Amino acid sequence: MNHSKNEQLMARKAAATPRGVGVMGSFFADRADNAELWDVEGRRFIDFAGGIAVMNTGHGHPKVVAAIEEQLKRFTHTCYQVVPYESYIALAEKLNAMTPGTHAKKTALFSTGAEAVENAIKIARYSTKRSGVIAFSGAFHGRSLFAVSLTGKVQPYKAGFGPFPPEIYHAPFPCHCANLDEVKKAVHHLFKADIEPSRVAAIIFEPVQGEGGFNVIQAEAVRWLRALCDEHGIVLIADEIQTAFGRTGKMFAMEHFDVVPDLMCIAKSLAGGVPLSAVTGKAEIMDAPAPGGLGGTYAGNPLAIAAAHAVIDVMTEERLPERGQMLGDKLKAVLEGLRGEVPQIVDIRGLGAMVAVEFNRKGSAEPDADMAKRVQAEALARGLILLSCGVNGNVIRFLFPLTIQEPVFDEAMGILRAALPAAAARA
Numbered sequence: 441m442n443h444s445k446n447e448q449l450m451a452r453k454a455a456a457t458p459r460g461v462g463v464m465g466s467f468f469a470d471r472a473d474n475a476e477l478w479d480v481e482g483r484r485f486i487d488f489a490g491g492i493a494v495m496n497t498g499h500g501h502p503k504v505v506a507a508i509e510e511q512l513k514r515f516t517h518t519c520y521q522v523v524p525y526e527s528y529i530a531l532a533e534k535l536n537a538m539t540p541g542t543h544a545k546k547t548a549l550f551s552t553g554a555e556a557v558e559n560a561i562k563i564a565r566y567s568t569k570r571s572g573v574i575a576f577s578g579a580f581h582g583r584s585l586f587a588v589s590l591t592g593k594v595q596p597y598k599a600g601f602g603p604f605p606p607e608i609y610h611a612p613f614p615c616h617c618a619n620l621d622e623v624k625k626a627v628h629h630l631f632k633a634d635i636e637p638s639r640v641a642a643i644i645f646e647p648v649q650g651e652g653g654f655n656v657i658q659a660e661a662v663r664w665l666r667a668l669c670d671e672h673g674i675v676l677i678a679d680e681i682q683t684a685f686g687r688t689g690k691m692f693a694m695e696h697f698d699v700v701p702d703l704m705c706i707a708k709s710l711a712g713g714v715p716l717s718a719v720t721g722k723a724e725i726m727d728a729p730a731p732g733g734l735g736g737t738y739a740g741n742p743l744a745i746a747a748a749h750a751v752i753d754v755m756t757e758e759r760l761p762e763r764g765q766m767l768g769d770k771l772k773a774v775l776e777g778l779r780g781e782v783p784q785i786v787d788i789r790g791l792g793a794m795v796a797v798e799f800n801r802k803g804s805a806e807p808d809a810d811m812a813k814r815v816q817a818e819a820l821a822r823g824l825i826l827l828s829c830g831v832n833g834n835v836i837r838f839l840f841p842l843t844i845q846e847p848v849f850d851e852a853m854g855i856l857r858a859a860l861p862a863a864a865a866r867a
């Protein structure tokens with residue numbers, strides 16, 4: 441039998457790689473340009489997943505590619521801890537200056553988001569000499585063992601991987617679906633029933649939960665968390681891995697709230713697809729661990745750093761946060777216009793370009809994950825790649841490159857106008 445190239449690759453994937461590394465579609469990438477991607481059979485897609493929020497500056501931005509190429513010719517790896525290089529320091533200086541807060545800051549570079557989260561916790565523990573960590577239900581902080589323990593979603597991330605490290609506690613997340621007074625009660629109950637605040641090293645939160653469903657934290661809750669941490673000497677960590685670099689209409693989502701965290705985790709769109717992450721924060725906290733306590737063989741890879749410098753320039757020159765806000769507003773208007781035809785829509789939310797639409801079963805309060813799957817399938821059949829999210833899997837999130845050309849964006853809006861009603865009709 442003649443199998444297509446994609447089918448052949450899918451069969452080889454199944455034979456050679458574990459099923460735990462799941463893939464969303466049944467096609468394989470060949471090349472990509474800005475917001476467009478072609479598979480190995482030459483089929484074109486519009487990419488509204490952006491490698492899960494990594495391609496805010498688009499696939500193959502010429503300035504990012506040129507910066508990587510230039511570094512490629514000089515050196516690709518020395519291990520910063522063995523033979524350091526200036527570009528690392530220059531990037532730390534930039535991130536220290538760009539991130540919210542005018543206090544003295546320092547930055548350590550790593551490779552993945554989970555690594556940034558793990559290191560932020562290590563730094564918070566070392567500086568406070570405490571062990572407890574509070575995270576939130578619905579959070580996603582990564583798949584490494586400590587990061588997944590902080591993650592507040594069982595399937596598919598936590599199930600079967602326990603036991604998890606002790607001294608991690610979860611509270612309800614103060615967003616549109618939770619009452620802040622209830623959240624406060626839950627945290628004070630934790631302090632009474634599980635751990636005294638003087639043993640809590642850190643509270644970690646996402647300003648907008650990504651995997652959890654694009655749940656925007658309440659502004660009042662951010663102020664309350666800051667005050668709570670100040671009262672008890674707890675390190676406040678903002679996980680901006682998915683929200684930073686223009687996604688929410690500002691360079692960093694914390695700029696929407698008049699609150700400065702002690703530490704910030706950054707990754708994803710920082711380096712335009714080359715693995716790079718960072719922990720940036722208060723100098724005295726960052727300086728707590730002893731020399732050698734932080735780092736890694738690949739941490740702060742020179743190719744990734746070169747890409748990050750270019751990404752930051754592109755973000756500023758092309759005013760991508762503002763563009764994200766404009767495109768996010770347009771997308772929200774398209775989704776609002778579909779409410780009448782798509783009764784499963786129960787919420788349209790988000791900050792800037794970090795927009796999501798949530799579905800319940802028609803006329804019920806029951807989350808409709810099947811509808812989200814149907815929307816994904818109908819969009820994909822029309823050439824648009826979408827991602828789902830949410831603890832109940834009933835949310836579609838939009839993570840298009842902020843550099844997307846207007847006609848390509850409009851084409852995607854046309855696909856959404858057809859795909860959502862088609863998915864609704866198949867209920």
Ligand SMILES: Cc1ncc(COP(=O)(O)O)c(C=O)c1O
Nearest residue numbers: 552553554580581582650681682
């Ligand atoms: C908010 C947040 N934190 C942490 C991570 C983990 O990042 P990585 O997959 O690079 O380890 C992610 C990834 O989706 C994320 O969205």
